[in-house]
Amino acid sequence: MTKRKITVAVSGLNNIDSPGPGIPVIRALKESEYFDVRIIGLSYENLEPGLYMRDLVDKSYSIPLPSSGTASLLERLRYIHDVENIDVIIPNFDAELHSFIKLATQLKNDFGIETFLPTQEQFESRHKSVLYEFGEENGVKVPYAKMIFSANEIHSLKNDFTYPLVIKGKYYDASIAATPEQAVNYFHKISAKWGLPIIVQEFVSGNEVNVTAIGDGKGNCIGAVPMRKLYITDKGKAWAGVSLDDENLIEITNRVISNSKWKGGCELEFIKTKEGEYYLLEMNPRFPAWVYLAKGCGQNHPEALVRMALGEEVKPFESYDVGKLFVRFSFDQIVDIKDYEKISTLGEL
Amino acid sequence: MQINKNIAISDSGFVFNPSTGDSFSTNQVGLEIIRLLKENKSKEELIKELVLKFSTDESTLEKDLGDFFMMLNSYQILVNND
Numbered sequence: 001m002t003k004r005k006i007t008v009a010v011s012g013l014n015n016i017d018s019p020g021p022g023i024p025v026i027r028a029l030k031e032s033e034y035f036d037v038r039i040i041g042l043s044y045e046n047l048e049p050g051l052y053m054r055d056l057v058d059k060s061y062s063i064p065l066p067s068s069g070t071a072s073l074l075e076r077l078r079y080i081h082d083v084e085n086i087d088v089i090i091p092n093f094d095a096e097l098h099s100f101i102k103l104a105t106q107l108k109n110d111f112g113i114e115t116f117l118p119t120q121e122q123f124e125s126r127h128k129s130v131l132y133e134f135g136e137e138n139g140v141k142v143p144y145a146k147m148i149f150s151a152n153e154i155h156s157l158k159n160d161f162t163y164p165l166v167i168k169g170k171y172y173d174a175s176i177a178a179t180p181e182q183a184v185n186y187f188h189k190i191s192a193k194w195g196l197p198i199i200v201q202e203f204v205s206g207n208e209v210n211v212t213a214i215g216d217g218k219g220n221c222i223g224a225v226p227m228r229k230l231y232i233t234d235k236g237k238a239w240a241g242v243s244l245d246d247e248n249l250i251e252i253t254n255r256v257i258s259n260s261k262w263k264g265g266c267e268l269e270f271i272k273t274k275e276g277e278y279y280l281l282e283m284n285p286r287f288p289a290w291v292y293l294a295k296g297c298g299q300n301h302p303e304a305l306v307r308m309a310l311g312e313e314v315k316p317f318e319s320y321d322v323g324k325l326f327v328r329f330s331f332d333q334i335v336d337i338k339d340y341e342k343i344s345t346l347g348e349l
Numbered sequence: 350m351q352i353n354k355n356i357a358i359s360d361s362g363f364v365f366n367p368s369t370g371d372s373f374s375t376n377q378v379g380l381e382i383i384r385l386l387k388e389n390k391s392k393e394e395l396i397k398e399l400v401l402k403f404s405t406d407e408s409t410l411e412k413d414l415g416d417f418f419m420m421l422n423s424y425q426i427l428v429n430n431d
Contacts, residue, residue: 207369209370227370230370241370242370245355245367245368246368322367323365323367
């Protein structure tokens with residue numbers, strides 16, 4: 001089969017100890033059966049390891065931080081598109097998704113660049129701060145949670161929560177507090193880093209199981225692969241994991257994707273209790289960093305996303321391999337100072 | 350007493366539970382017990398066969414089996430325990 005030549009721009013090249021999904025997405029695309037993909041890397045920092053992975057990333061450009069606003073991002077993308085003629089953009093950071101969702105129509109109409117992203121409403125509906133309501137709407141259990149804006153509110157939580165409870169940042173970080181004093185301490189630590197509000201969540205004991213999935217935006221779950229972390233870093237990230245045979249988890253994932261008509265890639269994070277109940281802890285609005293495991297199990301989710309972005313009809317995957325492991329590793333790339341100079345000064349490599 | 354039918358067991362004694370992602374290693378004796386359980390043998394039949402195969406008495410075997418079943422149960426390798 002002749003593969004169609006396309007150019008895909010991908011962000012999330014931070015293949016570090018708390019990795020972004022960019023490099024796994026690129027690996028899956030480079031192994032596509034349908035496409036011969038030229039990859040354009042989009043970076044926020046000059047030492048993102050993916051910038052220097054020349055076998056995976058054909059050309060890279062730095063782009064402005066989300067805090068710079070959508071106008072400067074659009075201007076930068078216009079420049080990159082003029083040079084590279086991009087077919088599809090896959091943004092991989094939570095923090096940049098809002099900008100890309102906002103620009104999606106303009107990118108398509110003005111430049112012919114396709115994306116495959118959730119709607120703004122879908123994106124907002126699964127935020128940590130409203131996840132409890134999201135669970136109720138989609139028929140999935142979510143630990144009870146409440147937003148607080150001041151450490152003083154912690155002492156009045158005793159009416160709604162028992163200890164231990166979980167103190168979470170709006171975007172990242174979570175700590176289990178066994179006492180009100182610990183909760184106050186974590187409140188200050190996490191709010192200093194990620195701002196307010198802080199989410200207080202009921203603690204549910206059990207095993208963490210995650211699903212990487214993709215929805216077509218019409219209520220169909222195109223693919224889903226569940227995984228349990230086998231080796232966890234001190235940042236709580238999976239360094240190794242194994243694909244699971246769990247029909248209940250697949251059924252819940254199908255229900256969530258179908259009810260919410262989710263469009264694009266996502267990661268669902270669950271706790272499975274000893275009694276076999278599943279509680280949704282988070283729904284991330286993009287592929288996880290372990291999405292390459294899905295490719296390894298026979299479901300190439302990034303390829304399916306690109307096909308749908310390009311308007312192709314994609315049939316749901318029917319199976320995946322159980323008992324496949326991913327095991328990460330780190331290695332040192334030797335980089336010429338000229339390459340670092342190029343990306344630092346010209347914003348291109 | 351039944352082994353979870355999804356459990357994968359290799360000849361080397363490597364046991365993988367695809368529902369939980371847990372994996373274990375067992376020795377030849379453990380492997381033999383799991384094999385017999387997979388053949389739907391009752392506890393009594395199991396003891397009878399094991400006593401013939403391994404140099405041990407029934408009461409020691411029964412006690413050791415109890416411990417082993419408890420372990421299998423806690424690792425969700427057994428679906429029920431009689």
